[in-house]
Amino acid sequence: MSKKKVMKVRLNNHLWDFSFALPIHAQDGQLLNGVCDYTRSKYGVKRSITISPLLSKLKLLDVIIHEMLHAICWSKSERWVNKRATELATVLWNLGYRDKNSLREISRARTQVRRSRRLSTPGKKSKPRLQNNRKKKTNSTK
Secondary structure (H helix, E strand, O other): OEEOOOEEEEEOOEEEEEEEEEOOEOOOOOEOOEEEEEEEEOOEEEEEEEEOOOOOHHHHHHHHHHHHHHHHOOOOOHHHHHHHHHHHHHHHHHOOOOOHHHHHHHHHHHHHHHHHHHHHOOOOOOOOOOOOOOOOOOOOOO
16 A cells, blocks of 8 residues: 555544555455544554545545544444435535635635725725834833
């Protein structure tokens, strides 16, 4: 299995190793889109999420959310996790969340909207920043 950079993510107040890797096989040999693994051993607890990078952007978003839901709600059924992950991925997708570049575009658009609101608000003057007019304390002896 060829692994890319492992990132640490905090989910439900626990640190998880998060990585993208090829290929991901189940014990029965089936190829998987992602795996959420929680293993206890005499050496401690290992928490890891591994995602296949060979997915479309929407499916990738869905699988990332799916595996994070497993990490947070381990007791929930696969059916429950599938449904919630797909719902969340669809909402985020429709809001424009795709990848780093699209997040940058969303951020730029948000900034432009804020600027245009400030410029188009008639009669509203910007408030000057308050300056600190407190007198500085000095150590002087009389």
